[in-house]
Amino acid sequence: MLKEYRSIAEVAGPLMVVRNVEGVTYNELGEIELANGEIRRCRVLEVDGTTALVQLFENAVGINLSNSKVRFLGRNLELPVSLDMLGRVFDGLGKPIDNGPPIIPEKRLDINGLPMNPTARDYPNEFIQTGISAIDGLNTLVRGQKLPIFSASGLPHADLAAQIARQAKVLGTDSKFAVVFAAIGITFEEADFFISDFRRTGAIERAVLFMNLANDPAVERIATPRMALTAAEYLAFEKDMHVLVILTDITNYAEALREVSAARKEVPGRRGYPGYLYTDLATLYERAGRIRGKEGSITLIPILTMPEDDKTHPIPDLTGYITEGQIILSRELYKKGLTPPIDVLPSLSRLKDKGIGKGKTREDHADTMNQLFAAYARGKESKELAAILGEAALTDVDKLYAKFSDAFEKRYVSQGYDTDRSIEETLNLGWELLSILPVAELKRIKTELIEKYHPDKASKPVASGS
Numbered sequence: 001m002l003k004e005y006r007s008i009a010e011v012a013g014p015l016m017v018v019r020n021v022e023g024v025t026y027n028e029l030g031e032i033e034l035a036n037g038e039i040r041r042c043r044v045l046e047v048d049g050t051t052a053l054v055q056l057f058e059n060a061v062g063i064n065l066s067n068s069k070v071r072f073l074g075r076n077l078e079l080p081v082s083l084d085m086l087g088r089v090f091d092g093l094g095k096p097i098d099n100g101p102p103i104i105p106e107k108r109l110d111i112n113g114l115p116m117n118p119t120a121r122d123y124p125n126e127f128i129q130t131g132i133s134a135i136d137g138l139n140t141l142v143r144g145q146k147l148p149i150f151s152a153s154g155l156p157h158a159d160l161a162a163q164i165a166r167q168a169k170v171l172g173t174d175s176k177f178a179v180v181f182a183a184i185g186i187t188f189e190e191a192d193f194f195i196s197d198f199r200r201t202g203a204i205e206r207a208v209l210f211m212n213l214a215n216d217p218a219v220e221r222i223a224t225p226r227m228a229l230t231a232a233e234y235l236a237f238e239k240d241m242h243v244l245v246i247l248t249d250i251t252n253y254a255e256a257l258r259e260v261s262a263a264r265k266e267v268p269g270r271r272g273y274p275g276y277l278y279t280d281l282a283t284l285y286e287r288a289g290r291i292r293g294k295e296g297s298i299t300l301i302p303i304l305t306m307p308e309d310d311k312t313h314p315i316p317d318l319t320g321y322i323t324e325g326q327i328i329l330s331r332e333l334y335k336k337g338l339t340p341p342i343d344v345l346p347s348l349s350r351l352k353d354k355g356i357g358k359g360k361t362r363e364d365h366a367d368t369m370n371q372l373f374a375a376y377a378r379g380k381e382s383k384e385l386a387a388i389l390g391e392a393a394l395t396d397v398d399k400l401y402a403k404f405s406d407a408f409e410k411r412y413v414s415q416g417y418d419t420d421r422s423i424e425e426t427l428n429l430g431w432e433l434l435s436i437l438p439v440a441e442l443k444r445i446k447t448e449l450i451e452k453y454h455p456d457k458a459s460k461p462v463a464s465g466s
Contacts, residue, residue: 080105092212131167131420142355182228185252236296379405
């Protein structure tokens with residue numbers, strides 16, 4: 001029997017204090033019944049003896065301290081899950097918003113999930129093809145990896161996210177592939193872009209979308225990524241699917257954490273964010289991965305906009321600590337008109353070596369990747385030198401490197417948002433660009449690979465995957 005309490009003491013912003021409670025636990029869900037019969041939801045943030053601090057899901061307008069009632073439901077926030085979720089659009093709390101029928105759940109899962117036993121984790125080692133050369137060829141995404149995208153205000157991370165969600169696939173496997181997409185604190189315009197793009201391309205058939213808008217309450221924003229990851233865990237570990245989770249924008253999530261922390265009058269940490277920001281982000285990111293003996297996996301791409309383009313800001317800084325690399329978008333490349341404007345030199349995928357090579361992509365992948373990085377870095381240096389001293393100061397080889405750098409940006413990095421390149425096409429394009437340089441400069445590639453794959457050397461067409 002649920003107890004009802006009429007002992008609401010105060011309401012301050014998104015928080016409410018209820019006195020004389022019994023048996024109430026942390027994170028427990030509650031319902032507030034207003035004088036007019038309207039029901040609003042809340043959850044317990046803190047219990048101190050017989051006093052409970054409660055966080056409101058909706059706004060506090062209309063809550064009359066003397067006439068409103070609170071009942072605690074004895075359970076955490078849950079997500080009803082079933083395979084019928086594929087192809088559907090939900091709000092940040094898991095309610096369908098696409099005018100479709102309600103989900104008939106197979107089960108209800110706690111959105112905080114169960115911690116993964118570290119010894120049961122399997123090492124990510126399978127290549128995921130995103131169709132984007134700057135990722136596939138140079139900063140490879142591996143199944144089970146956490147690879148964030150560091151963007152900045154005004155850069156087209158939404159287009160890149162939609163492209164990855166449309167094009168991503170695991171090569172050489174029959175397993176089913178799904179995308180769970182969670183939009184956190186975005187504008188209505190952005191939400192409409194994602195939904196219409198997924199529908200236009202047919203990607204929605206294998207996707208589950210969670211949409212939390214900028215005008216939704218802060219507490220919903222905190223729940224949205226957990227909803228998405230709960231849906232992903234169900235599809236991956238119970239239905240044996242490869243799931244790619246895209247969360248955008250983590251900065252909005254951290255701002256919601258800061259808002260709630262300020263309302264609780266907690267001592268702030270770096271730049272006003274709560275001291276537990278690292279721990280909180282880790283509870284999200286560490287839900288990705290593979291489990292031994294299970295077919296399914298969760299690969300996570302969180303997207304965040306760096307405030308003031310500053311990668312030392314707490315959100316990208318802590319994210320970089322927890323995750324396995326980062327893809328960085330560059331404002332400079334964006335101004336040049338490159339799409340997507342991925343800055344490959346500071347970008348990194350720490351697990352790429354495990355997902356490339358013979359039998360996974362192609363035997364020449366690692367060597368060509370190293371050579372492209374080295375040649376592009378030298379080409380950029382040559383261009384900077386030419387800007388200071390004039391082109392006449394460059395040697396003939398330096399001029400070739402500068403030419404390579406321009407061609408690399410225009411053809412390799414800038415491929416547009418609708419081009420889906422196979423790994424074969426990406427590797428062949430890399431060779432084509434490297435042929436701008438003298439063969440003697442290709443010092444990072446084995447001689448036998450140059451003989452086999454170099455356009456000027458290879459007497460026969462380039463072989464498809466080894």
